[in-house]
Each structure stands twice: as structure tokens, then as C-alpha cells.
Amino acid sequence: MKKGKIVAIIPAYNEEDRIKETIEDLKKVDLIDNIVVIDDGSTDSTSSIVENMGIDLIKLNKNRGKGFAIKEAVKRVDYDYLVLADGDLGKTSNEIEKLIYPVLNNEADVAIAKFPRPLKKGGFGFVKRLAKRGVYIHTGKKIDTTLSGQRVYKREVVQKINYIPDRFGVEIAMTVATLREGYSIKEVDVNMRHRETGRDFKDFIHRGKQFFDILKTIIILFFRR
16 A cells, blocks of 8 residues: 655644644554654744654744744655644544545545534634635635645645745645645544634634734735646
8 A cells, every 4th residue: 555655744833732642642653654843943842852752853943834844844854745743633643544545545635634623612713714715716626624734745746836835824825736736635534633722812813813824825826826
């Protein structure tokens, strides 16, 4: 079944509370040949935890954003299949295995994780609707998982993606590029959990930044065909 090198990259920012569990659980996926963490300028002990685990580490000197971290990793890592996993998946990160098989078996060129319903109330869905609408406007395709960061790509797909924003918007940009180039996407149900936002002031500020970054990405994609 296996047809090349499978590398998992984990962009992480201040994930000292979950990064160890995420890595340990990801190690259980025998199909993955290597795990690389990109520390996006963390101010906590994320890097030292990763180093003590003997995991390959790319350390950025300041926080540049998830998209920037992914781009840096792609430049430096040798792979045939690229696995993207967030650092806060904890003990559910091995669910990524469900995404690898469809890509290896050529059922799809890209697989994206579809999470179960959140355990607590978050925002009001504005960001998610904007992202889904943005993908539809640019591709005519309806994708539920536009904001999911848990993905598996064939190398040839990644090489065709010519625009990845530095911060929020990375997932929508990669989704649009994938579909524009005629590649197929499979959305896969998983039992993953990650850190969920609620409805306090800090969470609304976070979603506000996310909303405007995604809106900016949607606009930029009109000029990057």
C-alpha cells in the first residue's frame, strides 16, 4: 500500500500543555515516517518539550502565523505525502490515520478531517459561513471542512499551491487552490478534539481577527488565479 515518505508537520504556538500528548499519540500511526514541529515563536516551553522528545524541530524566532510556519516546513522537509496536524489535538491525534488511507489508495488527492460537534457553545458561525462561502465563490464547490487544519496532501498538490497567507486563511487558500487545480478532496469523519473557544471577550477577539483575515484571503484569491 505504502508508496512514499509520509511526513507529519505540526505548526505550534504556545502549546506546552498539549504538544507532548499530541506527539505521543501521533507516534502511534505506523504509516508516518517522520514528525516535524514548527515552533512559531512560542514564549512558553513548547520547544524544549519537543527537543526532549527527540522530535525534529524548526524554531522560528518570532510569531509569524500558522501559514508562515507551514510554508517554512514545506521548504525544508522531504516528503511524498504531507500530513498537517495542529498541536492541540492531544490524545486524539492518531485519528489522522483515517485521513492517510484515502490518499494512499488514490480515493482522493487530499483528505480533510471532519470533526464531531463541539462540546461547548462557541461563536455564532460567522467565520465558518464566510469560509464556506468563500470556497464556493471561488470554486463552485461546497466543502464543510474549510477551516479544518487536519489534512493529508499528495506532494504534487502542495507544489501547485501558489498562495498561502501567513496567518488565518491558510486553510481556505489551500482548499481553493486544490480545487482550482482540479484535484479531489475527501472529507473524513474523525473523533478528534482540540481546544475549543467559548464566548468570553478573548474568544470573540480571536474570532474577529480570524474573520477579517479570511475575508482578506477571499479577496486576494480573486487576483491569484
